[in-house]
Amino acid sequence: MLLLRLTLPVLILAGLLARSQSYPTDSIIASIALMEDNAAKVNALNSLASMYSQDDTDRAIYYVKQALSLANRLQSVESCANTNMLLADLYEKKQNYQPSINYYLISIKHFEKLGNELELARLYNKLGSIYIHNHFDFNHGLSYFNKALNYAVKNDYKREIGQAYSHIGDFFFDQGQYDEALEYHQKANILFQKNNDRLAEAVSLNSIGQIHILRKNFDAARVCINNALVINEKEGQSEELAMNYKNLADIYTSTNQPAFALKFLLKSKELLLSANKPNKLIYLYGQLGKHHATFEEYDSAIYIFNQMRIMAMDAHALEGLRDAHLGLSLAHEASGNTRKALEYFKLYTHFKDSIFNISRSEQLGELQTRFGVNIKEKEIELKDNQIALLQREQKLIKFRQLLLLLSLSLLIILSILVYGRLQQRNKRSELLLSQKETLSKAQQALMEAELKTKNSELVNFAIHLIEKNKFLEELRSELRKIRSLNEEERENRLKELSHNVQKNIKLQKDLEEFQKNVDHTHQEFFSKLKQRFPDLTKNEERLCAMLRLNLSSKEIAALSNITVRAIEMGRYRLRKKIGIHSETALSDFLKEI
DSSP, X not given: OHHHHHHHHHHHHHHHHHTTTTSOHHHHHHHHHTSOSSHHXXXXXXXXXXXXXXXXXXXXHHHHHHHHHHHHHHXXXXXXXXXXXXXXXXXXXXXXXHHHHHHHHHHHHHHHHHTOHHHHHHHHHHHHHHIIIIIOOHHHHHHHHHHHHHHHHHHTOHHHHHHHHHHHHHHHXXXXXXXXXXXXXXXXXXXXXXXXXXXXXXXXXXXXXXXXXXXXXXHHHHHHHHHHHHHHXXXXXXXXXXXXXXXXXXXXXXTTOHHHHHHHHHHHHHHHHHHTOHHHHHHHHHHHHHXXXXXXXXXXXXXXXXXXXXXXXXXXXXXXXXXXXXXXXXHHHHTTOHHHHHHHHHHHHHHHHHHHHHHHHHHHHHHHHHHHHHHHHHHHHHHHHHHHHHHHHHHHHHHHHHHHTSOGGGHHHHHHHHHHHHHHHHHHHHHHHHHHHHHHHHHHHHHHHHHHHHHHHHHHHHHHHHHHHHHHHHHHHHHHHHTTXXXXXXXXXXXXXXXXXXXXXXXXXXXXXXXXXXXXHTXXXXXXXXXXXXXXXXXXXXXXXXHHTTOOHHHHHHHHTSOHHHHXXXXXXXXXXXXXXXXXXXXHHHHTO
């Protein structure tokens, strides 16, 4: 009967899903709402999300989150594993990579408990691909590919072995190690051919062709890409066909055949337009712009790069905006419009810095997520122990009710049992106290780790600002030397200095951000400092914070843009106000507050 209750709603839902073209979606949602809260309902919600995954990703995520909430309440490891993996896939499809990484990592934890090594191989391949192609974190990416390869080789999962080889080939390709990249892609291609995996074979052929292009083996490249093109045409893979056409255009560009190159670039553009792939289309517009610039068609190049910029703005694609502005800068410079070139180069630098800051934030978010997952697991273990204790307590209550029905002749036995129950209660109380203490220590450790991380970030930021101050001092020295140079040498040197100044122009903003971060990170320290020493000025409070970070007088002087002598005087006045002996280190005293 229980099996029927679990499977019947799933069978009904399967019928509705199969007829979803003729029945309204509301009927499917209503059917799921009537189901009991069990694993079958989790699967039904995931199936509903899969219906929307192609056309409405946000709605698909909404239903998967409902499924995940239910799976967590049911404490079903299998349901949690599959649902977290589906949610990660949806975020990856939206190109929202940080939550995608987080949910993949959680899914891996669950699949490790299940011992499902096939899914572990697939998940590590996906994680490695995200890190290589979207985070440009090659060390993390390669470590995940190696983990995937270990699981795949151990169990002879041929497709996953091929995928791992292909990803490792991509890793070496990005590093410019083309011999190693070619070796791994050829190994992957052999496996895909043996397994008759035509789509994967076409991808590997395209990658091999790209390597041959870079090594100027154009005949070999043309053979590989044409073979991939035949497969993709037969399988109807329009996006892969677009990539094949783009690579053929690269061959014709490299062999100085611009008409053929432009023909294949336009074919690729038409395919991506029909497939509605804005991010890939943005990249292709960049290739078109470079093509026109290569053959000195600067007006056409500027037009294409402007189209690329508009498309990137609509798609909120920072990388596309960065590359579009760089292309516009180079095209205007080549056409003689240096003012426009400089204007677009400044915008290029702005977007480049923004991408770097986002990447750094995402890496920090991943570390915090990993730490949070470990803490969450500890909390789940504590909750499981509490549930077990409550279950034992319920059994004791039932047993006591049965004892009340016994005759007076069992009074002695009842007394012994009551005594035993009291002993159990004492032990339970001790165990609960121990668990609370363990949880408190874990929370304290988390807070200390967060403070340590923030202090480390402030120190790194301070070092960054000090390096910028050094650069400005060196710049002043170079400007003095330039006076003695002839006109041509002076002009060349000024261009180099202008380029270097562009990279370091945001010093004042960085200083303000550093001071703001110091104030935010050490709020509790400032509060205690004001209570003990209310006469300290704002500058003296900030000096205390930087001394607490173990910064030297020279480093603090560089950050504050004043002399070391002034900092030493400030330390002397601070020591006098606080009233500590000369043999006591000021930084050690401040750390104890």
